[in-house]
Amino acid sequence: MASRIQEKKHLSFNSLRKSLSQHINASTDSRKSSASQYAHHDVVMSGFACMYFQDPSLVQFQQRLETSRGRNNLQTLFNVHQTPKESQMREILDNLSSESFAPVFKDFHEKLRRHLHLKEYEILPNIIMCVIDGVQHYSSKSISCKCCLHKTHKNGDKTYYHSVLQGAIMHPDKRQVLPVMPEAIKNGDGKEKQDCEINAAKRFVNRLYKAHPRQKFILGGDSLMSRQPLIEDVLNKNMHYLFVAKPTDHVYMYEWLEAFPELPTTEYVDEKGKTHRFYWQNNVPLNGGADAIKVNYLEYQQIDESGKVTFKNSWVTDIEITDKNIIKLAKAGRCRWKIENECFNTLKNQGYNINHNYGHGKENLSFNVYLLILLAFYFHQIFELTDGAYQVCRKRNGSKRYMWEQLRSIITFAVFETWNELLAVVTDPDEFESSIIKKS
Template identity: 35%
Template structure:
């Protein structure tokens, strides 16, 4: 009997978040006015990111004054809507790590329901791409955790960044993001933080056994050096990292020697891309030292060059190192896995920055944890949308019919501004049943 496809209703996801918020720290004194709970502030901020509507809470306050009910309460379980300043004040003392368990709960659910099997690649492995990105920048606002850049004109730019681990697959358009690892000055350290140090912290916190599958890490040339490769292997990970000649002098000297000795294997394959014939030229070699010295990690190296057969012009070229054994039978898959790293940029960080999530917008910096907390809620909204896109039929169908993300979220904002819904399932069912047919009918 075929396994029933996994599905989740949207209120279930909201409950997953809400149920994780009961014991958040609250620094207010018992005698203070506690009209609003910290968890209400969390849900209020999250509702803005989930609906991608900066004015969502303002619209719901107005709806409540006119109708006696609002979507903030019915859709996100917010009984009293705090103001923007109240939200920031309530969330600033709360460490972002207090909601990281929600990311883990969602991952566990995807694993238990078999959804992650769609993403398995190579030898039934999960591919996790790592990349750093900035999410706050200012020449005026700063905090003790800010990193900074001093410019020649005497000015200073303060910024926050993080590493965003995501599951990718050559066979899936979606990416599944985990909680971030923040790039920030560590307690007791004078030196500002960097992406390299943040990745090491992430590796030390996350042993490969937590995923339920073998894991191959993907990363750019920043990661393909001894300390990170060595730590990745120690923690039980495989890796495929971009490896540029300009930053790996010893490795490429060995590669040149092996090539003269005839120990670099070359394979060519032709592929029709729908318009033209492409030649994929693969080269690979085994057991190259990553750096000079007896203690060097040995890695395997591969390269792909994609050539237009008709014009003989090179369309694409890249190189990687890996601990996977490379053979004629798996070279194509290893290269596809390595190339799928771009998804963390195109389907991950680029979407977060330029397609509605406004990752680099200053939603609030605060004095303690606010900047990190809001960033985590934004990433959580992205994760929830991804889960719905993977397993919720109604959500999938609406995204298919409304085509673009811009159209999809513009319509969400408009409907929630004027109409009341009893819950999110009711809301999305209304769109599919009433709104989309009407809209398509009007446009014909």
């Protein structure tokens, strides 16, 4: 029991918030006065608090609360000493190096690993899957910088945008996805050719390996990723891959597969009468090049009762496929949709609002805002995975959306000493009222 209590402590709001504070403090210039070091922490933490509560006007409301009550929730919950001004926030967040957030993601991952939560994410013994995909987080027709990606429309208009190659750890049976530090897709100085997802993916693999050299990963991705140069990079870093392969992208490989009279296969019928059929072939050349690497191919088909194929997908991997692991591998391959659905869609449409234009800034503002949103999402995913009190609160409130509405509204007029106290009120408002009455 003692170890379970400790486990919660290490992944509690307080522990994660303290870790974030430490990393923010480490990113300040130590030559600066302690007053400006405080200001730096207070700005970044207040920016984070806005994303945590999914409320861009949170700082403004907390300022009002401070005027009437003498203190506010930014001070009590987030250890903010002095509530920053809007203009100060933009400037500091714009100048902050985005790399200073990388250790936070690494730290949270390590905390999850140490307390065995990543065990539940293993696809195969000791191997967890990190799915990668690109997502755009800023776009404008007029405001741009030297790093902006751009596309020209038919009528000559240009759209400028910023994207990242995001990675997230996921498992077919787990609802929560756990983000890792993304890689910005951005143009460099004076380069003719624009940066692209596949180049960012190569840098991402390098980054992931450096952050977690002892963790075994299987990298998941769409058909764009199933190219030899990226696959070679993945293998060089001692990682596995499971990338979608499409007949249109891999003509040579599919011709090669066609030449077999039949492929090894296995199938099962589920309780609804649907047939799940799997085919595979190990040791297939990925392309027609003289130095083509050999990959292991797997295909999944879903067939309805009338015999019609209603869904199919196929992948390539370096893991040797057998009738023992093919169902697991196909399931893992299929859960790639979670990065779109559980991660990007949540960030866009479930209150986090990554496409809300918080501003471009001159340097790093738009990427740093994205990272703060991603960290807020990470906090919440960790609570959903590990925090009993949070889970009860969400259940009592019926939906996540309603729970956050309650949390947001209550902090505009009351100050809480701790996050748990706030959570307890939103979990059980009646009990809180009666305890206040008793106290008075």
